[in-house]
Amino acid sequence: MCQVSRVDPFVTCNGLLVFSTEDYQLLDFGNGRRLERFGRVVVGRPCPAVERIPCAVPDVWQQATLRFERSDDDSGEWRGVEALPEPWTIAHGQTTFVLKPTPAGQVGLFPEQADNWNWIAEQVANCIAENGVEENSRVPFSVLNLFGYTGGSTLAAAAAGAEVVHVDAAGNIVAWARQNAGLSGLAERPIRWIAEDAVKFVKRELKRGNRYQAVILDPPSYGHGRRGEVWRLAKHLPRLLAMCAELTADDRCFLLLTCHTPGFGPERLQAMVREALGSEGEAEGHLTADALTLRTADGRQMPSGVGVRWTRG
Numbered sequence: 001m002c003q004v005s006r007v008d009p010f011v012t013c014n015g016l017l018v019f020s021t022e023d024y025q026l027l028d029f030g031n032g033r034r035l036e037r038f039g040r041v042v043v044g045r046p047c048p049a050v051e052r053i054p055c056a057v058p059d060v061w062q063q064a065t066l067r068f069e070r071s072d073d074d075s076g077e078w079r080g081v082e083a084l085p086e087p088w089t090i091a092h093g094q095t096t097f098v099l100k101p102t103p104a105g106q107v108g109l110f111p112e113q114a115d116n117w118n119w120i121a122e123q124v125a126n127c128i129a130e131n132g133v134e135e136n137s138r139v140p141f142s143v144l145n146l147f148g149y150t151g152g153s154t155l156a157a158a159a160a161g162a163e164v165v166h167v168d169a170a171g172n173i174v175a176w177a178r179q180n181a182g183l184s185g186l187a188e189r190p191i192r193w194i195a196e197d198a199v200k201f202v203k204r205e206l207k208r209g210n211r212y213q214a215v216i217l218d219p220p221s222y223g224h225g226r227r228g229e230v231w232r233l234a235k236h237l238p239r240l241l242a243m244c245a246e247l248t249a250d251d252r253c254f255l256l257l258t259c260h261t262p263g264f265g266p267e268r269l270q271a272m273v274r275e276a277l278g279s280e281g282e283a284e285g286h287l288t289a290d291a292l293t294l295r296t297a298d299g300r301q302m303p304s305g306v307g308v309r310w311t312r313g
Contacts, residue, residue, distance in 0.1 A: 019090070024036065024039075025037045026294045026302060027042065027296065029055070030050050031053070031055055034050065035060065035061055035064060036111070038088070039090050040085065041066055041084060041085070041088060041099075043065075044067045045105050046105060048262070056296075056300060065083055066079070066083070066084065088100060092117065094159065095117075119309070120156040120216065120256065123253065124141065124143065124156075124160035125160050127141060127213060127214070128160075131251075141214075142164075143157045143164045143165070144244075145164060146240075147219050148167055148168045150176045150180055151166060151181060153256075155181055155186055157214075159186060166193050166194065169195065169197050170195065178193055197229045199239075202240065205247060210247075211248065211250050212248050213248065214252070214255065215255050216256045217241075218259075219237060219240070220233065221260070238272055241275075242276045245281060253311075254311050255277075255308075256307065256308070257273055266308070269289055270288075270289035286310070287308070288308070291304075291305075291306055292305040
């Protein structure tokens with residue numbers, strides 16, 4: 001859970017640096033919308049999770065310079081695009097992200113994932129140390145990032161020393177993630193960039209005999225693959241989790257599942273991961289599930305999904 005420090009100008013999660021407040025702040029939320037500042041751009045956009053929560057600071061909404069107004073469930077319109085800086089970027093530690101408005105009302109970054117990026121880096125470093133894998137070893141520590149989006153989790157793992165396979169169905173999003181890697185000084189790290197349907201890719205990896213030490217998943221509620229494959233979280237997630245458990249069965253170090261789908265709370269998602277890993281996986285590791293939240297400077301929490309973590313030992 002993230003909050004703005006009252007001592008120094010940083011947003012922190014569990015005591016770890018997440019964002020400088022010069023780069024990101026959650027200003028207010030409520031009435032089905034969220035108001036955030038990314039760099040010097042104040043963004044107002046829909047947030048169904050806070051539909052029944054009133055805004056706390058109505059006057060601050062006048063600061064929005066970029067607004068997304070939804071016309072229906074699948075589309076909307078951005079207003080204020082002409083005033084955006086070029087390039088529009090923010091930093092998380094040593095990582096730099098390019099931001100831009102998308103047709104779905106996103107900007108290319110999910111701030112609530114920042115705590116997970118810190119956690120991923122910590123897990124990779126710990127697992128590499130435990131396994132005795134050195135930087136130039138021929139036996140790399142391998143991480144699979146499914147639904148990788150613009151690369152936050154991929155870059156966190158790669159910067160910590162992992163070999164990463166980054167998978168996303170949209171080729172333009174994969175290119176965006178590669179751009180972030182380049183701006184972050186990670187272009188030469190061992191990252192494979194794959195534009196493919198996640199389920200199809202995992203099935204092929206199992207047939208090839210490829211295996212991983214960790215898997216990261218951030219699946220959408222609903223989506224399409226490159227060739228029209230339909231993804232429905234309620235229908236397809238259990239099988240995908242089972243295949244990911246198989247991919248990591250030989251030497252599993254950690255697994256991270258994040259989800260933003262209504263009706264899929266911590267207990268439900270934890271039970272799904274537990275079932276996928278089986279009794280042996282549960283006995284060999286530690287499984288937790290918590291709500292993802294973002295905090296305003298005055299400590300109010302905005303619900304932002306669920307994170308399920310499995311760690312070895």
